[in-house]
Amino acid sequence: MGKAIPLAARAKHLFSLNQSEMNQYARDGFLIRPAVFNSAELVTFRSAAERAVAVAYERCHDGHTYILDGHRFVDSDYLTVQFEHQLDSDTIRVIEPVHELDPVLETLVDNPKIVAPMCDLVGQTDLALWTAKLNLKRPQEGSGFGWHQDSPYWLHASSYVDLMPNVLVAFDDANQHNGCLRVIRGSHKKGCLAGKNDGSMLSGFFTDPTLFNEVDQVCLEVPAGSLVFFSQHAIHGSLPNTSDFPRRALIMTYQPANQPALKSGQVRNTPLFFN
Ligand SMILES: O=C(O)CCC(=O)C(=O)O
Numbered sequence: 231m232g233k234a235i236p237l238a239a240r241a242k243h244l245f246s247l248n249q250s251e252m253n254q255y256a257r258d259g260f261l262i263r264p265a266v267f268n269s270a271e272l273v274t275f276r277s278a279a280e281r282a283v284a285v286a287y288e289r290c291h292d293g294h295t296y297i298l299d300g301h302r303f304v305d306s307d308y309l310t311v312q313f314e315h316q317l318d319s320d321t322i323r324v325i326e327p328v329h330e331l332d333p334v335l336e337t338l339v340d341n342p343k344i345v346a347p348m349c350d351l352v353g354q355t356d357l358a359l360w361t362a363k364l365n366l367k368r369p370q371e372g373s374g375f376g377w378h379q380d381s382p383y384w385l386h387a388s389s390y391v392d393l394m395p396n397v398l399v400a401f402d403d404a405n406q407h408n409g410c411l412r413v414i415r416g417s418h419k420k421g422c423l424a425g426k427n428d429g430s431m432l433s434g435f436f437t438d439p440t441l442f443n444e445v446d447q448v449c450l451e452v453p454a455g456s457l458v459f460f461s462q463h464a465i466h467g468s469l470p471n472t473s474d475f476p477r478r479a480l481i482m483t484y485q486p487a488n489q490p491a492l493k494s495g496q497v498r499n500t501p502l503f504f505n
Pocket of ligand 1: 363365375380409410411466467468479481
């Protein structure tokens with residue numbers, strides 16, 4: 231009988247990115263691992279997402295409401311809840327940071343199927359979470375996201391912005407009709423780009439359209455349970471959900487270990503799987 235392989239080494243062996251995946255990510259700025267989670271796991275993730283929504287509504291009762299470019303946001307301590315854009319909508323669009331609102335989501339942060347590839351992308355053995363957003367995109371209602379990079383949002387808050395890849399966990403099938411993620415292929419190579427300047431409050435966070443070409447966009451249609459890794463410098467966005475099906479997704483961003491998280495300022499390390 232051969233020697234037992236320690237759990238951490240097995241996880242790394244099973245889930246790490248291979249050279250071809252690393253090359254693909256370096257070339258395109260994104261990488262898809264399809265159907266990583268099975269239907270039973272997806273049932274638990276979707277339930278967790280809906281429980282997190284219920285908690286977020288509760289937290290909004292004593293939160294601080296403000297409007298940016300006509301869109302409603304509520305902050306409760308360091309939690310931010312964004313509402314859908316239609317006038318008077320009470321539908322939650324985004325919750326950040328969401329992992330603390332439900333134990334299933336909290337556990338997902340540490341899942342080796344996510345953490346092992348993230349270690350490869352960050353180039354470190356130990357990671358911390360930077361942020362975790364739940365994007366809900368409800369049927370016939372979920373709004374789109376304009377073309378943007380994430381890195382300009384974070385530049386002011388961290389000096390590790392070049393080491394902060396994202397992973398989207400698709401809780402539902404995602405396609406053109408329900409507003410799947412779109413990425414401008416190769417745009418991550420340009421680093422942090424200038425924003426728009428149209429006079430609106432948030433315009434600076436949307437990428438100057440003269441700096442990229444929309445014909446380079448790739449629609450990332452993926453089955454539920456897939457992981458989409460994408461660079462913090464990749465220009466990305468999505469269209470509204472015009473279908474009868476939800477497009478819920480958790481987007482988590484990691485960084486080197488022992489660095490504080492974006493919104494809480496607390497360090498949320500992942501367990502040391504890979505030492
Ligand atoms: O969920 C999407 O479609 C896009 C989300 C996004 O761009 C973001 O949260 O930064």
